[in-house]
Amino acid sequence: MNKECEITRDLIPLYIDHISSDASRDYVEEHVRIVLNAKNPKRYAIAYHTSH
Template sequence: MLVECEVIRDLLPLYIDGVCSNKSRNLIEEHLQGCNCCKKDYENMIVPLDSIEKENEEVKVLKGITRKLKQDRIKNVVKGFILAMILGLIIYCFIGIKPF
């Protein structure tokens, strides 16, 4: 790898963010026209914002599903406990069998 390529690759994040100097921007753009390796690196660094937003939406949906499953699990445990207590009370009161 050429030293110039190393410098360009170091500058690419600044170029992508639009915070490099005009001189650096011109140097990078000129280099990218003639160097396919650096151009591929540049293209790999660019991520469309809509794909990031889509991933964030998917994460929100999955978190919502997880939260709902946890709530349902807690409700089922509480329902089971209440049912067991009612059944124990019925056995104790009406049949006369002591569970202990």
């Protein structure tokens, strides 16, 4: 697991409980977007565009 994934894993409980800072929330969301895009670009594109 890389450093960014470890940081994100540490932040997820705070994110879920809505007690993370705005910067941490943005970091988690961006990291998840990047990971999803890398694993399945087509599925990510569909999910991203239907949520906006």
